[in-house]
Amino acid sequence: MNAADSSLPTTARSFAPVHSTHTFKMLLKREYWEHRGGFLWAPLIAGAISLVLTAVAFVFAEVAARRAISSGQLRIDGEVIVNGLDLGALTRTLDADKMQQLAHGIDLSLVMAAFWPFVVLAFVVFFYCLGSLYDDRKDRSVLFWKSLPVSDAQTVLSKLASAALVAPAIAVVIALLTMGSYMLLLSGMVMIHGGNPVELLWGPASPMRLAAGLVASIPVFALWGLPTFGWLMLCSSWARTKPFLWALMVPLLAGIAVSWFKVMELFDLDAGWFWSNIVGRMLLGTVSGTQLLQAPGQVQGGSEGLQDVLAHLSASNILASLALPSLWIGALAGAAMILVAIRLRRWRDEG
Template identity: 60%
Template sequence: MNALDTTLPAPARTIAPAHPTHKFKLLLKREFWEHKGGFFWAPLIAGGVSLLLTLMAIIVGEVAARRALADGEFDGEIMINGLDLGYLSEKLGPGELSELAPVMDLSMLMAASWPFIVLAFVVFFYCLGALYDERKDRSVLFWKSLPLSDRDTVLSKVASATLVAPALAVAASLVTMFAFLLLISVVALLHNGSPMTLIWGPGSPLSVALQLVASIPVYALWALPTVGWLLLCSAWARSKPFLWAIMIPLFAGIFVSWFDLMQVFDLESSWFWKNIVARLLFSVVPGTWVDAAHLEGVDFDGAGQMTSLLGLKASWSALLSPSLWIGVAAGAAMIVGAIRLRRWRDEG
């Protein structure tokens, strides 16, 4: 006779509910993987295109210099392979090198700007289709069947547009900037020049990199009006959200200008275009906050003008602007509207 099995059954496992932060992290991952082409690849490709154009410009310059050398148009300290940058390095004093510093910083900023140009288009069209596309392909029914709130879903799209996409664009810009420095360093070496003396010494790559990284929170706050407006249109429009998002502010600006409605508040019509229309449509363009910054004490001398405008002081001084915080409040109100519209929208 078999012995009785006295082992007790294992207690049922209880599965703890997912923490809200875990859900939000998964929503961010979802947005990234669904829009990886725009968030990740587009800035990198833009940076690669800028490097390719720089390389082509260097090659064209080398060919032109060799032809000029062959025709006897150059004189002085010329090597067989072009200009002798080693001779130039020896002749440059501290004063000339200090004047070269803003030129190098401006060159780095220009090389790093391509991913940010793409960022403006990526964020604009991402927000415009973020809530409309899921209703159009009916995938919203699947996502609503999951234990995910409309608030978390919309906020994950806001975070993707204002934090994830800019952070990836900054990473792509830094890769582009340092690749640009390496490229021109190779050119300097080929011409007997010292990259440390002519490029890395006068320039401030780490300072420029810090400026780009520090601009992310400023961008996140400044872009909220456009992000909120586009998400609101994306949640509301039954078709053609692009036309609704563009035409409503434009027609409002034309109406205000036509009837001079801003004179009631003792303001010009240009105020409405600048603070309402432009803020609703173009706040996702990096650097547009500079106009609102308090720029007292910023020096504008030669090539240093652009670097001062895009510097850390100018960017963070935008946080003192009432225009930024009014835009944050307006953007937050429109985001709340988008959340409610997503919750109650019926496409029939």
């Protein structure tokens, strides 16, 4: 730089203000990176475990079948099948009803394979919400976050969005990958035994319909679980110690008191209504599929229970849960508890 350049006046740089959506996006990233083990790795490991157990079951079944063949115990019409189960011949002998039963069995096995990540999701989201506002008060990191240009509302809502949308979306992606891998394992077994996977698996089954149902369950999960998210985050922001006991014991003791003194009889209702609509909504909203128990035409027992379960897992039936008044009433209650949690965060900054 020469003398002429050094004599030029230095102009200050102007920085554009950070948009609120960018701040919220960074808060979501912070929540993900701090809880990546629960949001990503725990459901992923659960899905992998289900696939490993399925592969082990296939191996044991194959070994048992070969032993039965070698000992002459595996017979059809008195003839030993030397080459094992000829699934190609089985396809030609199945009628329409049996193919429908086969399709339902495959769909149910797909649901069971995809079920594992959602079991982990229920526990992860429950304890995440419970510690979301308590942990940073416990280690006093809340003082650092309050020193940043981030409002309490943005912080609480980012944690809510992580529990209600981000974690379920990741679990759905992992469940879809698990379902696809499970179908590939089944296809390999069918091909080993001379069957056509397209005719026996991909054609009769409904993997795309089940996948669409899983994707449609994300907004329903977020709204249906809002009372649970709100209650747990309220306890997390309010409790000075042991938020788990407060979150668990208050609804349970309330349910016991209502049942003991028969309070619901004053409203021509039984105690079961309180346990289902108050206690259950406060504690079990992180369990996927609980909204189907209150949907019109809910799953019934009996011989047609399997068809009922599979029918309720379609995208249209899952989205039909959005018409339930109980869903929106609970969502409003959950939103009110979230607002209280935001207010409490402004006051509770003790360790």
